[in-house]
Amino acid sequence: xxxxxxxxxxxxxxxxxxxxxxxxxxxxxxxxxxxxxxxxxxxxxxxxxxxxxxxxxxxxxxxxxxxxxxxxxxxxxxxxxxxxxxxxxxxxxxxxxxxxxxxxxxxxxxxxxxxxxxxxxxxxxxxxxxxxxxxxxxxxxxxxxxxxxxxxxxxxxxxxxxxxxxxxxxxxxxxxxxxxxxxxxxxxxxxxxxxxxxxxxxxxxxxxxxxxxxxxxxxxxxxxxxxxxxxxxxxxxxxxxxxxxxxxxxxxxxxxxxxxxxxxxxxxxxxxxxxxxxxxxx
Amino acid sequence: xxxxxxxxxxxxxxxxxxxxxxxxxxxxxxxxxxxxxxxxxxxxxxxxxxxxxxxxxxxxxxxxxxxxxxxxxxxxxxxxxxxxxxxxxxxxxxxxxxxxxxxxxxxxxxxxxxxxxxxxxxxxxxxxxxxxxxxxxxxxxxxxxxxxxxxxxxxxxxxxxxxxxxxxxxxxxxxxxxxxxxxxxxxxxxxxxxxxxxxxxxxxxxxxxxxxxxxxxxxxxxxxxxxxxxxxxxxxxxxxxxxxxxxxxxxxxx
Numbered sequence: 010x011x012x013x014x015x016x017x018x019x020x021x022x023x024x025x026x027x028x029x030x031x032x033x034x035x036x037x038x039x040x041x042x043x044x045x046x047x048x049x050x051x052x053x054x055x056x057x058x059x060x061x062x063x064x065x066x067x068x069x070x071x072x073x074x075x076x077x078x079x080x081x082x083x084x085x086x087x088x089x090x091x092x093x094x095x096x097x098x099x100x101x102x103x104x105x106x107x108x109x110x111x112x113x114x115x116x117x118x119x120x121x122x123x124x125x126x127x128x129x130x131x132x133x134x135x136x137x138x139x140x141x142x143x144x145x146x147x148x149x150x151x152x153x154x155x156x157x158x159x160x161x162x163x164x165x166x167x168x169x170x171x172x173x174x175x176x177x178x179x180x181x182x183x184x185x186x187x188x189x190x191x192x193x194x195x196x197x198x199x200x201x202x203x204x205x206x207x208x209x210x211x212x213x214x215x216x217x218x219x220x221x222x223x224x225x226x227x228x229x230x231x232x233x234x235x236x237x238x239x240x241x242x243x244x245x246x247x248x249x250x251x252x253x254x255x256x257x258x259x260x261x262x263x264x265x266x267x268x269x270x271x272x273x274x275x276x277x278x279x280x281x282x283x284x285x286x287x288x289x290x291x
Numbered sequence: 292x293x294x295x296x297x298x299x300x301x302x303x304x305x306x307x308x309x310x311x312x313x314x315x316x317x318x319x320x321x322x323x324x325x326x327x328x329x330x331x332x333x334x335x336x337x338x339x340x341x342x343x344x345x346x347x348x349x350x351x352x353x354x355x356x357x358x359x360x361x362x363x364x365x366x367x368x369x370x371x372x373x374x375x376x377x378x379x380x381x382x383x384x385x386x387x388x389x390x391x392x393x394x395x396x397x398x399x400x401x402x403x404x405x406x407x408x409x410x411x412x413x414x415x416x417x418x419x420x421x422x423x424x425x426x427x428x429x430x431x432x433x434x435x436x437x438x439x440x441x442x443x444x445x446x447x448x449x450x451x452x453x454x455x456x457x458x459x460x461x462x463x464x465x466x467x468x469x470x471x472x473x474x475x476x477x478x479x480x481x482x483x484x485x486x487x488x489x490x491x492x493x494x495x496x497x498x499x500x501x502x503x504x505x506x507x508x509x510x511x512x513x514x515x516x517x518x519x520x521x522x523x524x525x526x527x528x529x530x531x532x533x534x535x536x537x538x539x540x541x542x543x544x545x
Contacts, residue, residue: 079446099452109447113465113542122461123451156544170451 021055021211022090022100022177024076029085031071044236045071048085051230051239055090055177058204058212060222061230062273064280068237069215070106073180076213077103089178099127102176104167106183110155116166117142117151123174141169144203161192168200172207179204179212186216197225197253205250219273223265224253231272234280241272328511336516340501352520354497357414358486362421363478369422370429371471378437395427403489412493421485425478432474436467472539476532483525 046068074080078097087094124134145165231241317329410416490499505513
């Protein structure tokens with residue numbers, strides 16, 4: 010794909026976090042603050058698919074907001090391709106957990122939006138939007154409104170509307186958590202396929218589903234319970250292309266799962282304020 | 292399909308029964324005949340009115356319509372503009388809203404005499420009165436609409452690269468259009484009523500004036516006839532607005 014100056018060229022850029030901290034003023038008390046994430050530093054090379062897992066409230070979503078420029082970090086720096094992030098960038102894509110498609114626009118109109126915002130002529134925008142809808146298998150539903158589509162279809166439109174402008178960094182905040190498990194697996198496979206076809210940009214994928222994380226990523230970052238800190242950094246060496254149903258059956262998968270879960274379990278319990286049960290025999 | 296015809300027939304039967312009972316009640320002087328008249332008299336009056344026997348007929352209706360429409364347009368434009376302005380500037384909103392709420396609490400219909408005193412009795416003046424009701428309806432509709440826009444849609448279009456202009460066009464405008472159109476129906480029903488009312492209070496033309504002179508001469512047929520004509524106009528325009536509303540709400544879940 011030829012690089013375009015007003016959008017990412019889709020091939021991905023590196024992402025760095027440098028001691029990023031995010032604080033929110035407490036809603037009840039003016040003086041105390043809630044620290045969502047603390048001193049997070051990490052480096053992600055271009056084209057890597059990274060999942061971030063952790064218990065609820067560990068700052069996963071906060072991290073994405075900070076990187077995207079929607080809610081800049083309280084402290085520290087975010088760099089994309091070496092450039093400091095100061096606001097919303099045209100080479101970043103974000104797929105939200107809940108539906109963010111504009112309900113008053115059809116599927117096609119939703120996908121076109123980013124191109125129209127960039128000043129592309131209407132016919133060209135329409136053409137590329139149709140291409141992408143076809144890629145996610147929804148060309149027949151181009152003129153439907155979001156409420157006329159199922160949850161999985163809406164997610165696919167969301168993916169198309171984000172990838173259509175070929176962002177270098179793709180942020181995804183538990184995108185499939187609201188879907189039923191079968192649709193989720195299909196969507197996971199679809200996403201990997203589209204990601205591969207589109208030239209493998211850099212992906213930061215937040216989820217609390219460890220299976221999903223291992224199945225999809227090259228690397229997994231584990232965050233602690235609030236205030237979120239980096240607890241673990243795991244390389245996932247499973248070969249690509251992957252099928253999410255098949256890959257779960259392999260031995261390597263199970264080993265990875267066991268290893269990462271050990272880290273994660275403690276944090277999940279801490280977040281839920283439970284004690285780790287003593288080992289049998291003690 | 293059959294069920295719909297059944298329902299329609301049932302309604303028709305009820306309507307006919309209503310007129311029959313009314314006719315008998317009026318004729319038999321069950322209630323004071325002066326109060327309720329009979330359908331026969333009312334329809335005869337309407338016939339006379341439309342052929343211009345008594346008054347100028349249609350010009351009265353046109354007067355009332357003018358007041359209602361002008362007031363409706365003025366009130367809507369002012370209400371929408373104020374809502375956009377106040378919702379857009381946070382400080383302004385916090386300062387001004389208590390006053391707006393207080394003003395809204397005043398029974399505006401009762402302010403009609405004040406308008407007559409202040410402005411007089413021309414068509415324009417009555418339109419001002421009508422607009423004073425409509426402005427609150429359209430203001431609150433748009434203001435609440437703007438305030439209730441989900442943050443998520445704004446975040447989404449921002450990430451997609453929308454400038455302020457695009458955000459207004461793709462999020463703010465569509466979001467409030469639905470609210471606005473619904474309020475248009477409400478505004479319309481108040482417009483016509485307010486126009487008739489202020490004419491009733493003090494006017495020598497318009498449907499409200501006809502009602503008032505009918506009341507003065509204890510002529511039930513006139514009063515009821517004039518009100519019926521108003522009601523028919525109101526329903527017809529409302530039916531049109533319903534169609535507009537339906538188009539605008541295409542995208543909403545059923």
